[in-house]
Amino acid sequence: MAGMNRKSLRIGIAVAVVLGTIGYLAYTGQASAKSYYVTIAEMQKMGAKAYSSDLRVEGFVKPDTIRQDGPNVRFVLTEFESHNPKAQENPKQITVDYRGSEPPPDTFKNDAQALAIGTMGEDGVFHATQLQAKCASKYAPAGPQQSAAGAKMAANDGPGGVGGSAAGSGVSGAGR
Amino acid sequence: MKKLLLGAGFLGVAALMAWGFDQAMFVAPTEATMGDVQRIFYYHVPNAMLSFLFFAISFVASVLYLMWRRSAPERAQTADAWALAGAEVGVVFCSVVLVTGPLWARPVWGIWWTWDARLTTTLILWLIYVSYLLLRRFAEGAQTQALAAVLSIFGALDVPIVYMANRWWRTQHPAPVFGGGPDSGIKDPVMLAAFGWNLLAWAVWGLMLLGVRVMVERRKQRIELAASQAALAER
Incomplete structure (x- = not known):
């Protein structure tokens, strides 16, 4: 019986170590994984x-x-x-x-x-x-106007949905 | 009689899934910002939720197996059958998640995959349970079930991490749809209904698959037991 208790104790310690490590990773990860x-x-x-x-x-x-x-x-x-x-x-x-x-x-x-x-x-x-x-992750149905845009998106024909704002107007070469 | 019931059950599930498909593809309105691609949601999220359920079943059954292994061997074998079946069905559902996710991500995020916390932990979960299935298939000997049970328990520890990943950390993956703050949720009742139908259909299908797998596994265990007892008797 004493052997059984010692075994349970060992299992308990192992479980505590594993859970502790995971908890520690989760806790410290909270800061570092913000870096996504x-x-x-x-x-x-x-x-x-x-x-x-x-x-x-x-x-x-x-x-x-x-x-x-x-x-x-x-x-x-x-x-x-x-x-x-x-x-x-x-x-x-x-x-x-x-x-x-x-x-x-x-x-x-x-x-x-x-x-x-x-x-x-x-x-x-x-x-x-x-x-x-x-x-x-907020879903709302498209209005009557938007559903046309949705259909266009599904058809995947080029840069739809650029908001209609000045699509295709030249990029000034000032970048690099 | 049993076969008739099973056949009727499968027909019922097929009808339910066809109904769910109709709800998701034709009845639910097109989403405002993402368009028709958003309909993947009706498969992606129910499958993710249910994969957690099946891994949880495997987890609980594995704990029970380890508890009963010495004291109640017969009950332990039943638990082991549930643990295996849960892991198998869980892997199927998790695979659906990992396939539908990139299909959805590509048009709306612009990328198939990224190593953010949600995606990475989900892939790890899948890998752990695939390795569980490999272990069960290729390892032989008396300790296989015990080793597998331990692996399943460790694998299940990843489930809450996957679940919390997009709550704890900044991720590419959006906040949870349900209970994810003001910028989440479904406002439209028809969309919500389509989601509910698909969750129900996949749940019924998955549970049925689980039940059949447990039955098959129990039968296999009995055959193997009878064979080993016969071999012992011959000596």
């Missing part, structure tokens, strides 16, 4: 490091700033969605210059939450090699 992306404010606090690291910056596409030229896009990434009541007077924002082999996804449009992957240039422009949209 940084906000604009966090990037601007990074100082010189921002210019030398590969970053994934999160923000919202400022309405009517998208200038698309083939797959390349130039736009302003801002801290808040334009209808967000918490939006401040002078939001932190950056200009993003995206050059890639393919156009951004159809969900990339005015006020969309987006992630730009690339590096911050000394010229003050963020040079992105990849753009990802981040979708809310």
